[in-house]
Amino acid sequence: MRLFALEHSKAAYLADFALYGAAVLALAVALGFFGPEGRGAELAATALLGLGAWTLVEYGLHRFVLHGLQPFRRWHALHHAHPAALICTPTLLSAALIALLVFLPALLLxxxxxxxxxxxxxxxxxxxxxxxxxxxxxxxxPGRWLQRRRHWHALHHRAGDPGDCYGVTTALWDRVFGTGHRPDADRKA
Structure with a gap:
């Protein structure tokens, strides 16, 4: 198994879900059972802030990094060309970035x-x-919410112009920044 492969084996692809699922569980247990007394509400609010921040990070990474900066743009183009392939950020890279760009600065501050x-x-x-x-x-x-997300993401993946609909889990930032679906783009494609 190559550590920095873009297209993953099924085992490596599923390991990403397992690793992050275990990390979420471990942090939740650590905070819930070993965190300082009397700070539960504050820490829950901080976790909610991180969850909300993720939506903006997701949008920004997708729009400006994956569709803007080489070599990420070229790598992400592989995903657009082969949307069913098991292509994702190598776990080692994403974990290192989260540790260096989220956890470490938060710890220092x-x-x-x-x-x-x-x-x-x-x-x-x-x-x-x-x-x-x-x-x-x-x-x-299954379900209406995922069906709406699938439609939104399909608009992003449509042939010719993936220039909008960057949010995957929410359309909020696309609406805020004016990159939501534009029906006139359908007519041009």
């Missing part, structure tokens, strides 16, 4: 418990994104 709570929220968002994205591309979309 605050304390261990807030850093864990913020990271828990962001990791929960990342895991939710991974599960939703997998469901959208691999035929598992």
């Amino acid at each position: 605050s304390d261990l418990w807030r850093a864990c709570a913020l990271t828990l929220g962001l990791l929960t968002g990342y895991l939710a994104y991974a599960v939703v994205h997998h469901a959208l591309h691999h035929g598992m979309a």
Whole structure:
């Protein structure tokens, strides 16, 4: 198994879900059972802040990194060309980035418990994104919410112009930044 492969074996692809699921569970248990007394509400709010922040991070990464910066743009183009392939960010890379860009700065600016709570929220968002994205591309979309997400993501993947609909788990930031679905783009494609 190559550590930095873009297209994963089924085992490596599923290991990503297992690793992040275990990390979310471990952080939640650590905060819930070993966290400082009297700070539960504060830490829960910090985790919710991390979860909310994930939605903006997801949008920004997808729009500006995966569709803007090389070599990420070229790598992401593989996903657009082969949407059912098991292509995702190598786990080692995503885990290192989360540790270096989320946990470490939060630890340096605050304390261990807030850093864990913020990271828990962001990791929960990342895991939710991974599960939703997998469901959208691999035929598992029961329920109205997932059906709407699938339609939105299909608009992003349409041939010719993937220039909108960057949000996977929410359309909020596409609406805020004006990158939501534009019917006039359908006529041009």
